[in-house]
């Protein structure tokens with residue numbers, strides 16, 4: 001649906017607020033500490049896909065608006081073992097992406113990271129988080145769901161897992177939309193090939209070019225929910241990945257300084273809050289999931 005009335009808008013904002021509350025409560029119960037977000041840094045997620053640079057002149061030094069806190073999460077784990085953050089990110093996607101209805105150029109992701117965790121650990125955590133949030137929304141916001149005509153199904157864990165290569169065989173590439181339209185409960189895509197992901201996703205030591213990472217895909221055509229995985233954390237492996245992925249090491253030198261001092265083994269993920277709100281509320285377009293949306297290419301936004 002599209003939001004056209006103030007009553008519907010209030011219902012969506014109430015769902016979004018409950019999502020944030022329930023997710024934070026779930027993670028605190030799981031022993032996580034919430035850290036405050038970083039907005040500007042010399043290091044941020046290089047991302048695999050193209051976005052315009054969000055550069056800022058920081059007292060003469062080239063800083064960037066955060067695309068994700070991936071490196072800060074790894075560095076934070078030197079201090080605290082389980083962290084999460086509601087992290088505002090700016091990814092100036094090409095304007096033609098706006099038509100897809102699932103991209104905002106400014107969005108918030110719930111970004112988390114766990115020291116000494118495996119991918120299996122964070123898959124289970126992601127399932128617990130999604131189920132807990134959907135249950136909380138169902139119990140605490142039935143009137144808002146009814147107002148939006150949304151009949152939300154609570155999935156049960158564990159979610160189905162599909163290997164990237166198998167999904168690509170079945171649907172072709174990219175397959176998010178076709179896969180999402182074909183399922184009626186969230187599904188994990190695992191084992192992305194190195195060529196489509198970032199250098200920080202850990203390569204399986206036993207399977208060259210296969211990563212120990214994942215995406216969660218919403219059902220009903222809502223597409224990607226979250227991305228994450230195990231991380232590269234050892235300096236020689238990171239330098240090797242930078243070389244093979246064609247990324248100059250100077251671009252992430254501030255990060256490498258911490259890797260030299262030691263960042264722990266970890267796994268984690270980031271789940272988009274507006275995309276989760278869109279799914280929960282059953283919205284056609286992501287700009288209806290928040291106030292002050294920045295649609296890619298639309299310079300009328302405030």
Ligand code: ASP
Nearest residue numbers: 068111227228268269270
């Ligand atoms: N935050 C994500 C992660 O933890 C990456 C992303 O933002 O796409 O892997």
Ligand code: MG
Nearest residue numbers: 215224226227
């Ligand atoms: Mg992603």
